[in-house]
Structure formats: structure tokens, C-alpha cells
Amino acid sequence: MKSISLIQFLIEERRAGRMNAELSLLIEVVARACKRIAVATNKGALGGVLGEAGTGNIQGEAQKKLDVISNEILLEANAWGGQLAACASEEMEHPQPIPDMYPKGHHLLLFDPLDGSSNIDVNISVGTIFSVLRCPDGITEPKAEHFLQEGTTQLAAGYVVYGPATVLVLTFGHGTHEFTLDREVGSFVLSRRNIRIPEETAEFAINMSNQRHWEAPMQRYIGELLAGTEGPRGKDFNMRWVASMVADVHRIITRGGVFFYPLDAKIKSKGGKLRLMYEANPMAFIVEQAGGAATTGRSRILDLQPTGLHQRVPVFLGSKKEVDVATHYHVEADGAQV
Numbered sequence: 001m002k003s004i005s006l007i008q009f010l011i012e013e014r015r016a017g018r019m020n021a022e023l024s025l026l027i028e029v030v031a032r033a034c035k036r037i038a039v040a041t042n043k044g045a046l047g048g049v050l051g052e053a054g055t056g057n058i059q060g061e062a063q064k065k066l067d068v069i070s071n072e073i074l075l076e077a078n079a080w081g082g083q084l085a086a087c088a089s090e091e092m093e094h095p096q097p098i099p100d101m102y103p104k105g106h107h108l109l110l111f112d113p114l115d116g117s118s119n120i121d122v123n124i125s126v127g128t129i130f131s132v133l134r135c136p137d138g139i140t141e142p143k144a145e146h147f148l149q150e151g152t153t154q155l156a157a158g159y160v161v162y163g164p165a166t167v168l169v170l171t172f173g174h175g176t177h178e179f180t181l182d183r184e185v186g187s188f189v190l191s192r193r194n195i196r197i198p199e200e201t202a203e204f205a206i207n208m209s210n211q212r213h214w215e216a217p218m219q220r221y222i223g224e225l226l227a228g229t230e231g232p233r234g235k236d237f238n239m240r241w242v243a244s245m246v247a248d249v250h251r252i253i254t255r256g257g258v259f260f261y262p263l264d265a266k267i268k269s270k271g272g273k274l275r276l277m278y279e280a281n282p283m284a285f286i287v288e289q290a291g292g293a294a295t296t297g298r299s300r301i302l303d304l305q306p307t308g309l310h311q312r313v314p315v316f317l318g319s320k321k322e323v324d325v326a327t328h329y330h331v332e333a334d335g336a337q338v
């Protein structure tokens with residue numbers, strides 16, 4: 001395949017009418033910021049920016065110095081781009097308006113600046129997740145409620161995984177595409193176009209240590225996978241759990257598989273572990289555009305009407321057949337309870 005840079009790809013998409021200039025410039029700005037985050041994570045490994053940032057973030061979780069640095073890199077990069085009306089981040093309680101001296105645009109950008117940050121100190125892949133929405137017409141000072149749009153309204157979504165390679169995966173509603181950073185040249189180069197996730201898989205990802213807290217249908221579904229060839233599924237399954245959503249999802253984007261962060265008794269009161277607006281929705285958009293499925297175990301993630309900027313939801317995503325089986329067990333169990 002002739003090597004095509006991200007910028008050349010975006011120009012092609014604009015010429016084909018599948019992308020507008022402002023959105024493609026925004027994607028370029030985010031990609032450039034993520035290249036700086038990749039450098040920052042590497043510097044982290046060289047010492048000086050590892051460890052905790054302080055008292056913790058608005059999520060009540062331990063905040064790493066690199067969470068803060070990554071957040072600042074994205075805020076700074078997007079301030080002057082001219083494509084945004086406001087940003088929202090896992091690391092900030094409220095949306096961040098674009099400073100007055102900068103030109104404003106028509107988009108809202110949401111991001112998890114550093115996903116999987118519990119892994120940063122042990123040099124396991126982490127990432128950045130982002131979602132792009134349209135700012136409602138006439139809104140010049142967007143508030144949180146202006147971000148609360150269903151996942152189906154996303155104009156673009158993507159992630160960058162900072163691993164052995166730095167890889168950007170992107171969708172804007174016309175397939176899911178992968179770009180790999182050529183570190184010598186310094187640009188993202190198209191490495192996979194129109195990715196397809198196999199409908200079938202023999203690989204699942206879940207944090208098994210929570211098993212005793214899961215709901216009955218989750219116990220049933222995972223129990224059947226573990227039963228292997230002697231069980232009702234009649235085949236053996238393999239398990240992976242990186243504890244970086246971006247890394248687990250990238251494995252699924254690359255070779256198929258299914259990822260679960262289900263409700264459990266410990267987190268039920270919070271609604272789940274992962275955040276809808278800047279983890280579940282962008283990943284659901286990316287996965288569905290690659291032929292996969294994404295539900296809460298009971299309904300399609302992209303159809304959810306958000307109720308809060310940092311709302312948490314259960315996440316089942318990946319190879320369609322397995323997401324369907326696990327979701328069916330939950331819906332059937334709910335029906336039986338009615």
C-alpha cells in the first residue's frame with residue numbers, strides 16, 4: 001500500500017465530501033497533541049513525571065502527574081486551533097471554554113487524556129481517547145448540558161495507544177482506520193483502512209478479580225467461556241486483561257475479541273466504572289464502524305441519552321456474536337424478573 005499520511009488522508013476525505021475542513025483541522029490538532037503526549041510518556045519512563053499528582057482528580061481517583069500533563073497538552077493545543085467552542089476532560093469537573101483571545105469553532109471536544117494511567121508507572125501501554133460533537137447553534141459559552149448528546153451524534157472519535165508503536169485509530173462515520181506514527185518522519189501514516197472486527201472470537205477481556213460481585217447473567221456468560229470444550233460453548237477461550245481500555249480495545253480492533261467492564265456490587269451505585277462521554281461512546285463508535293457491537297449489557301451504548309458529563313456505564317464491546325450472547329443473557333434475566 002502506498003504510504004499515505006494522516007493529513008493526505010484527511011484531504012482525500014474532504015475532497016470526497018466525507019469530512020469538512022474544520023473537523024479535519026481539529027483531528028490534525030488532536031493528533032499533533034497526542035504526539036507530544038507520546039513524548040511525555042516516554043519522558044515519564046526517564047523519570048521525573050511518574051507517580052501521583054496530588055490529592056486525586058474529580059473522579060475521586062489517584063491522579064498521576066502524566067494525567068495532568070496530558071490534559072494540559074490537549075487543552076493548550078486546542079485553545080488556538082479555531083475549531084472548538086469548548087473542551088471537556090476526565091480530569092476537569094466542568095467544561096473548559098476557549099480563551100477569549102483565540103478564534104472559536106463549531107465543535108465540542110471531549111477526552112480522556114491518559115487512559116490506563118494506573119499502568120504508566122510500570123511501563124504498560126496507555127492511551128488517549130477523544131470524541132467530537134457539534135456545538136449547538138447559537139451557544140457561545142457551552143455548558144455541561146450542551147455536551148450531553150447521544151453517542152450517535154458524534155462527528156468523530158479516536159484513540160491513540162502509546163505502546164511499542166504509537167498508533168492512532170479514527171472514525172468519522174465512514175469506517176474505522178488506523179495510522180501508525182513514523183517516529184523518524186514525525187507523521188502518522190495510514191496502516192489499515194476500513195478495519196473489520198471478526199464477528200466470532202475465542203478471546204475475552206474482563207477483570208476476573210471482580211467475579212464474585214458480578215450480576216448472575218455475567219456469572220453465567222463468563223462461566224460458560226471458562227467451561228471451554230466441555231461446556232455449552234463447545235470451545236476453549238483465552239483471556240487477556242491489560243487494565244488499559246485503549247490497549248484492550250486496540251487488541252480487539254487488531255484481531256477481534258470481546259471486552260467487558262460490567263456492573264458489579266462494588267460499583268453499582270456509581271453506574272459502572274468507565275465513563276460514557278469520553279470512554280464508552282468514542283470506543284463504541286469506533287467499534288461499530290469496524291463491524292463490532294457495543295452495549296451496556298442491556299442497551300446499545302450509542303443510543304443512551306447522557307445525564308452527566310462524567311456519567312459511568314457498564315461496557316460490553318467487540319466481536320458482535322459474543323456481545324450479542326452476553327447482552328441476551330442480561331435482557332433475558334431482566335425479563336424473567338419482571
Ligand SMILES: O=P(O)(O)OC[C@H]1O[C@](O)(COP(=O)(O)O)[C@@H](O)[C@@H]1O
Pocket residue numbers: 061090112114115116117118207243244245246273
Ligand atoms: O483497574 P481495573 O478495575 O481493572 O480497571 C481498568 C480500567 O480502568 C481504566 O484504567 C480507567 O481509565 P483511566 O485510567 O483513564 O481512569 C481503563 O483504562 C481500564 O480498562
Ligand SMILES: [Mg+2]
Pocket residue numbers: 112114115116245279
Ligand atoms: Mg480511561
Ligand SMILES: [Mg+2]
Pocket residue numbers: 067090112113114115116117
Ligand atoms: Mg484517564
